[in-house]
Amino acid sequence: MRVKELSSRSGVSVPTIKYYLREGLLPPGELVSKNQANYGDAHLRRLRLIRALIDIGGLTIAAVRDVLAAADAPDETVRRMLYTAQESISGQPDLPHDDAWAEADRNVAEMVERRGWQARPDSRAWQTVVAVLVSARQLEHGVWTHKLDVYAEACERIAAADLEYVGGIADVDAMLEGAVVGTVLGDALVTALRRLAHQSQSVAQLP
Amino acid sequence: MRVKELSSRSGVSVPTIKYYLREGLLPPGELVSKNQANYGDAHLRRLRLIRALIDIGGLTIAAVRDVLAAADAPDETVRRMLYTAQESISGQPDLPHDDAWAEADRNVAEMVERRGWQARPDSRAWQTVVAVLVSARQLEHGVWTHKLDVYAEACERIAAADLEYVGGIADVDAMLEGAVVGTVLGDALVTALRRLAHQSQSVAQLP
Numbered sequence: 001m002r003v004k005e006l007s008s009r010s011g012v013s014v015p016t017i018k019y020y021l022r023e024g025l026l027p028p029g030e031l032v033s034k035n036q037a038n039y040g041d042a043h044l045r046r047l048r049l050i051r052a053l054i055d056i057g058g059l060t061i062a063a064v065r066d067v068l069a070a071a072d073a074p075d076e077t078v079r080r081m082l083y084t085a086q087e088s089i090s091g092q093p094d095l096p097h098d099d100a101w102a103e104a105d106r107n108v109a110e111m112v113e114r115r116g117w118q119a120r121p122d123s124r125a126w127q128t129v130v131a132v133l134v135s136a137r138q139l140e141h142g143v144w145t146h147k148l149d150v151y152a153e154a155c156e157r158i159a160a161a162d163l164e165y166v167g168g169i170a171d172v173d174a175m176l177e178g179a180v181v182g183t184v185l186g187d188a189l190v191t192a193l194r195r196l197a198h199q200s201q202s203v204a205q206l207p
Numbered sequence: 208m209r210v211k212e213l214s215s216r217s218g219v220s221v222p223t224i225k226y227y228l229r230e231g232l233l234p235p236g237e238l239v240s241k242n243q244a245n246y247g248d249a250h251l252r253r254l255r256l257i258r259a260l261i262d263i264g265g266l267t268i269a270a271v272r273d274v275l276a277a278a279d280a281p282d283e284t285v286r287r288m289l290y291t292a293q294e295s296i297s298g299q300p301d302l303p304h305d306d307a308w309a310e311a312d313r314n315v316a317e318m319v320e321r322r323g324w325q326a327r328p329d330s331r332a333w334q335t336v337v338a339v340l341v342s343a344r345q346l347e348h349g350v351w352t353h354k355l356d357v358y359a360e361a362c363e364r365i366a367a368a369d370l371e372y373v374g375g376i377a378d379v380d381a382m383l384e385g386a387v388v389g390t391v392l393g394d395a396l397v398t399a400l401r402r403l404a405h406q407s408q409s410v411a412q413l414p
Contacts, residue, residue, distance in 0.1 A: 052346070079409035086402055114275035118409035125402035132396040139259070141388045143372040144396060150368040151393075151400050154361035159404035161357040165350040167413060181348045183405075186358075187398045189339040189351060193358050194397065195293055195332035195390070197366035202286040206374060 003029070006039045006042035017047070025050055025064060046172040052177045056184045057089040071172055078175070082166070083123075085176050089183060090124040104133035107119040111148050115156070162186060210236070213246045217254040219298045224254070232257055232271060252380040263391045264296035278379055285382070289373070290330075292383050296390060299332040300338035311340035318355050322363070369393060 020026040026046055029037030053059045053067060060105075070076055070084035095101060098125045105121070108129050112119050119126055136144055144151065162182050169175040210292035214221045227233040233253055236244030253275075260266045260274060277283055302308060312328070315336050319326050326333055343349055351358065353409040369389050 025399075037324045056346075077414055079413040082409055082413070083406065086405060087342075090399075090402060111332040112403075112407075117403065119403045119406045123403070123406060125406065128395060128399035129403060131401065132392050136261070136388065136392050139263075139388050139392075140374075141385050141392075143385075143389065147372070151365055151396060152404070154364045155397065155400040155404045156408075157361045158358055159408050161350075161354045162401075162405065163408050163412060165348075165354070178348050178350075181343065181346050182350065185339050185343050185346075185348075186401065187394075188335060189358060190362060190397055190401065191394045191406045192297075192332045192335035193362040194341065194354055194365055194369075194393065195297060196319075196324065196326045196330070196336060197359070197362045198293060198369060198390075199290065199326045199330060199332065200319075201366050201370050202289055203325040204284040205370060206289070207284055 001037065001039050003039065006047070010044055010051070012047050012051060014123055019048060021046070023061060023065070025061070025068060042173070045171060045177070049173045049177040049180075052180045053085075053088070057180045059088055060204060063088050067176065073175055078172075081172065081176060082179055083120075085158075085179050086183060087124055087181060091128070092124050093128050095131050095134055098139065100134050101130060104130045105144065106139070107133060107148065114149065124153055157187075158190060208241065208246050210246065213250060213254070217258070219254050219258060227254070229258060230268060230272070230281045232268070232275060249380070252378060252384070256323055256384040256387075259387045260292075260295070264387045265391075266295055266376055271296050274383065278383055288379065288383060289386055292386055293390060294331055296387060298335070299331050300335050302338050302341055307341050307344065308337060311337045311344070314340060314352065314355065321356065322359055323340075324359075364392075365397065 001009070003017060006012075007017055010017075012020075017026065021028060029039040029043065049071075050064055050068075053064045054061075059067070062134055063145050067085050070081045108126060109121065111117075133142075133144055133148075135185050136142055163182060166175055166179050166182060168179050208216070210224055213219075214224055217224075219227075224233065228235060233250060236246040237251065238244050256278075257271055257275075261268075266274070274292050274295050277288045306413055316328065318324075337355045340349075340351055340355075343351055353380060373382055373385050373389060377387050
């Protein structure tokens, strides 16, 4: 297809497509004349991935380039690609690594050990769990010290459903797009459903 | 205690405390002389609630006033107070109520019915669940149409742990503070633990 069709099928404007081509985010099409190139379905999937990273994941162009580099690296494993995408769409907590941090970090490591999880202590997800425990204790609502496993077990079930979906997508770009959409929209879904469950159980249990 | 001690014990500066007094967020202390007033533990708890609403919940002064009005209304039930606080710290999705919306809204109503939940269709939580389903379908990742109950069941377990904690706090201001802290920090916790579970299950299941 020509750039105009690529634009109409992807919903991305021609100038923006040309910008992505110049920035190297989108590989060049196959030249059919000096000024015209042909694009295929791979370009369409790549464009969708780029838009998901920017519009849904809130990534900068530089961060998009990192994720795409992981997707295009010849020896990259699927899980390393997913990890790169996950890190890029996650915030990094900004708390001092003091004694309170060290204690919370130990609690997270113990939970991970108890549940037989394989997770990286240097990942943003791990650091965020630690940061939440530290903040909750500073605010004197240390409830999660004892309830962490309730949350963790619930998240295992959710993650299994997510992974079943994402792992079933054959094309790498489409899989990464699904992971970004699923992670970010899933955040909104799980927090809203938790509030809805709060409502429901309040009616049942509270005056 | 005098305003200086109230300030040092709450971590809120004296000018800010005086601002809250002028705005009516904090009830006046007991006058002991023309220029001095005494404050009690109720003031301390109220100050902590105000700070939690502003610093953790991101509320404006006007929104804080609404939550405090609910907390102070003589005939208000505990669950109506919690609902007011929950609504005030939740975003309102901004999507057109078109056919796609109506269909997703039906799907949410069916899930709520299936699970025997009591929840309000006009709440921000419900509207957000609908909005996520609409967005996911527009992006052609409609996975949650079939997995909504997996998420909902997991959120039931989490909400039960939350409610056990919040319902066990006797003082209303402290309970609302716990609900705000638990809801907002709990959002961060559940989304980070979900990512950590993704990591773990990727290692186990993906190449």
